[in-house]
Amino acid sequence: MGGAFSFALPWLLAAGLALPFLWFLLRRLPPAVRRVRLPSIVLLDNAEIPPPPAATPPWWLVLLRIGIVALLIAGLAGPIWKQTPATAPPARLAIVIDNGWSAASQWDRLVTAASERIETLPDTTRFTVLPTAFDGPVPAAHWVDAPTAKAQLAALSPLPWPAERARRAAALPEDAAFLWVSDGVEDADAPALRRALAGAELLALPPTEPAIRAAGRTNEGWSGQIVAPPGLASASLRFRSRRGETLFSEPLVFDGDVATFRIRLDASERADVSRLTAGSSAQAIWLADGSAARPRVVVVEGPSNAPPLESGGYYVRRALEPHADVRAGTIADAADDPATLFVLTDVAAEPEQAKPLLDRVEKGAVVILFAGPRIAENGSALSPVPLRAGARALGGVLSWQQPQAIGGFEETGPLAGLAIPEEARISRQLLAASDNDAMRWAWLADGTPMVSAARRGAGLLILVHTAADPSWSTLPLSGLFEAMLRRLLPLGANPASIDIAGAKPWVLERMLGARGQWQEPERPVTIPASRIDAATASAATPPGLYRSGDARRIVNLAGALGPRFSFAPLATDGLRPAVEAAPPLDIGAWLIFAAVLLALVDILVALRLRGVLVPFGAALLVMLAPGAAHAADLQLAYVRTGSAATDAGVARGLESLGQTLTRRTSVSPGKPAAVDPARDPLGAYPVLYWPAATVRSMSPAAALRLRAYIAAGGLVLFDFGRPLGAGSGARDLLEPLGLPALSEVGSEHVLSRSFYLLSTHAGGAVWAEAGSEGEDSHVSGVVIGGGDWASLWSGDRVVSQAQREQALRFGVNLVMYALTGTYKADQVHTRALLDRMGGPQR
CATH class of the missing domain: 3.40.50.410 (von Willebrand factor, type A domain)
Known part of the structure; x- marks a missing residue:
């Protein structure tokens, strides 16, 4: 299969015309020699000295450099190789x-x-x-x-x-x-x-992402179904709050291509859920709004002689239970309930009795008060309007008036647009003494109020001027009763929004993009109120958040998928x-890369011609070679005792010794390591501290590894915590090591001179292998004593400052001895040399 070249920037190729001129510049003679007057040069006037040959670069080096420039020009021009397809391309x-x-x-x-x-x-x-x-x-x-x-x-x-x-x-x-x-x-x-x-x-x-085809709130949380595309075996479902936080996450495993979920959430979390996500695309997102939440409602009934199934509270609960979490209560404990919506039926509350609930209203709660005979007789401090004493009778033997029909609803109120059934008639009604400051949301055919409301602080007081049971009206027996209560439910979440009837056209406020992001609508979108319930995601009604007055509604993409959707x-x-034709090959980057490689070759050649390549390479090797300053961090180690308190004390002592070494020497140890000599590798530690007062035995495996450690140059400090002698257990502990003879470390021993000049050692006598004084190169692999040095180094043991300083100096000498061996042994001749030279002795 053939192909053809093309260039993204073909005009750049014109720069290639300058290459012959570049050849001339690179091959030209060096600049003229500077003329300097030198008197002695007159002696050479008659000498015939041929001029030196022109110092021009070799032709192959010039060709290399011109090739570099040519590759750069070709690469920057954007060369593209297109293969010719096997079939004729379409026009x-x-x-x-x-x-x-x-x-x-x-x-x-x-x-x-x-x-x-x-x-x-x-x-x-x-x-x-x-x-x-x-x-x-x-x-x-x-x-x-x-x-x-x-x-x-x-x-x-x-x-x-x-x-x-x-x-x-x-x-x-x-x-x-x-x-x-x-x-x-x-x-x-x-x-x-x-x-x-x-x-x-x-x-x-x-x-590659699933689709949520159904979801909804339940009494205990959420449930729904998610469909997976072919090849997807699992996914994760997340519940996100209005603040974007993840409230709950649930892994999904698909049975075939469907996963059913039932999630339990508490009431506050259920109300805070703003979206469910099983992916980042619109089909994997379910938007939730407040209207879908099941609010908590407390129903308080006044004293009544009516049977339970005929009381006002019964009719209220029956109307609300499909839409809310309904709880029965009393006016005394209602103020302490977390609910924000309270429905009271014929509760004639005195001001003192109503004060706790009124305080809740001031903070944003809503009280719906139904009238009744007790309120007609005694009034109620929870009424939004002052009431006239007694009830107005509409119909009956002693009344010339007939039961009144409902006249209408306020267009900007929450009850606007509700259908008024013919059978809903009011036969008794409470009348307001004055309603100048109240809102009238519903009225009877004669214009008298049926539903009044007034703001109280951040909340609302609402009065239904008739009873919640059938004794005053047929309203509780009609579908309008449930519709009215359902319309009032969202007020509990936002009492300031009362234009929630949804009777106006619904306007798209924010659209959910296909990739799951909120975006502004590109054009105005309006849905008539009569069609909002049937609206599904389409070009005419995009998914997103719609608003009608203060009411909000979500249109999800799932509505367009249907309950039986599958991929x-x-x-x-x-x-x-x-x-399947191979895509065009952009070879410009490869040409530029080749030019860079050739430029590196040119640099090396130039260095070689100048005679500096070998020194340059040597310097590079020195820079790359790891030096002593870059060696791995040094660590001191101690044998793990099994006692947390003892191990912590030993670690503190070694850390204090390490800090002293860092301040006073060039050695900077890291954090001490706790080891088990029977299992852990020991070769990385120059000094191993053995708290023999606690670890009084040695397993064969530990002895074998310690012998190898000592033979490789390691040093073990056995600290018995007290002066050696009968009862110390030193012989039993050290016998498995098969140590040679030991001798006491004196002031002439190299251990006493490795950094500080020590005449005594804090904590009593110290023993090391015989023959390690420094006369030859033998270094002791063990140092034995009973100074309890770890507690002296850390300061856990209360001693004088001089004693602690002596212990720290011994520790410094011990580490330097382990690191340098008999390096300081030459100092044993210092006194004789000073005597011979007549100098001062120290």
């Missing part, structure tokens, strides 16, 4: 690309695949990009060149509603080849597009796989 290619919700999870790959297909075709091919999802009329075909088509693909975005493949099929151009870049999901419109694209190429990339693989009847 016009229409790219039909799915950009509905199901393409969102694979959108970047879909666009990349389409762009790569464009790049495989010659520059003479013309393209048009035809999306299958759109907002408005079907986009017509516009033929453009390859760069413009790629720019159109980059500007295209997935949309959060189903693709309209049938409409796309009816508006395809003629006399063109087709490439369908599909999301791989079969739907009802797919056959129509397949028939229209018969014989076209197909490139399908199925979704059906796209059928490929009549289509052929897309041509």
Whole structure:
């Protein structure tokens, strides 16, 4: 298969015309010699001295440098190698690309695949990009060149509603080849597009994220179903709050392609859930609003002689229980309940009795008070309006008036738009003495109020002027009773929003994008109030947050999927796989890389010609070679005793010794290491501290490893915690090591001179291997004593400052002895040398 070169910036190749001039510059003679007057040069006037040859670089070096420049010019010009396809390329290619919700999870790959297909075709091919999802009329075909088509693909975005493949099929151009870049999901419109694209190429990339097809709040939390695309075995479901925090996370395992979830959340978490997410695309997100929450409502009944199934509280509970978490209570304990909505039936509360609940109202609670005979007789401090004594009778033997129908509802109130049934009649009613400051949300046919409300601080007081039981009206027996209470429920969450009837048109406030992000609508979207309940995600009604007055409603994408949705693989009847042509190869970067490599070769050659390559290489090796200053951190070690308190004390002592070494010497130990000599490697530690007062025995395995450690140059300090003698157990502990004879360390021993000159050692006598005084190169592998040095080093043991300083100096000498061996043994001759020289002795 052949191909052809092309350049992204062909005009840069014109710089190659300067290469011959560059050859001349590199091969030209060196600059003229400076003339300096030198009197002695007159002696050479008659001498014939030939001029030196011109110091020009060799031709191969000039050619190398010109090649570097040529490679840079060619690389910057953007050379591209395009392979010629096996079949004749089309003159016009229409790219039909799915950009509905199901393409969102694979959108970047879909666009990349389409762009790569464009790049495989010659520059003479013309393209048009035809999306299958759109907002408005079907986009017509516009033929453009390859760069413009790629720019159109980059500007295209997935949309959060189903693709309209049938409409796309009816508006395809003629006399063109087709490439369908599909999301791989079969739907009802797919056959129509397949028939229209018969014989076209197909490139399908199925979704990688699941879809939430149903979800909703329950009495205890949330439940729903999630559908997985082919190949997805598990996912994670997250519940997010209004602040974006994750309230709960649940792993999902699919049974076939469906996972059912039932999640328990407490009441506060249920109310705080703003979205469920099983991925980052719109189909994997379920938006939740406050209207979907089940608020907590406390029902308080006044004293009544009515049977339980005929009381006002019964009718209120029956109306609210399908929509709220209803609790029965008393006015005494209602103020302490976490609920924000309280329904009281015929509760004639005195001011002192009502004060705790009124305080809750001031802070944002809502009280709905139903009238009754006790309020008619005694009034109530919880009424939003002052009341006249007694009840107004409408109908009956002693009344000339007939029961009144409900006259209407305030257009800006929460009850606006409710249907008024003919059978709802009011036969008794409380009248307000004055209602100048009250809101009137409903009234009877004669204009007298039926529902009044007034703000109290941040909350609301609401009065229904008739009873909650059938004794005063037929309202509790009608569907309007439940509808009214249901409309008032959202007030508990936001008492300031009373225009919640939803009778006005619903306006899209924020749209949920196909990739799960909130975005501003590109155009105004309005849904009539009569159609909001049936609205599903589409181009006409995008998913997102809608508002009508103070009311809010969510339209989720799941409504467009349906309760039986599943990811059906796209059928490929009549289509052929897309041509797998290799994408164009951009070799510009490789040419620039080759120029850089040749430039490095040129530098090495130049250094070699100047004679500095060998010193340069030696210096480089010195810089790269690890030096003593970069050696691994030194650590002191101690044998683990099994007692946490003892181990902590030993560690503190060794840390204090390490700090002293850091301040006074060039040795800077790290944190001490606790080891088990029977199992842990010991070779990294120059000194091993053995608290023999606690660890009084040695296993054969430990003895074997210690012998190897000592033979390799390690040093073990056995500290018995008290002066050696009968009862110390030293012989029993050290016998498995098979040590040679020991001798007491004196002031002439190299251990006493390795850093400080010590005449005594804190803690009593110290013993080491005989013959290690420094006369030869033998270094003792063990030092034995009973000074309890760890407690002296750490300061845990109370001694004088002089004693602690003596112990620290012994520790410093011990570490330096372990590190330097008999290096300081030459000092034993210092006194004789000073005597011979007549100098002072120290």
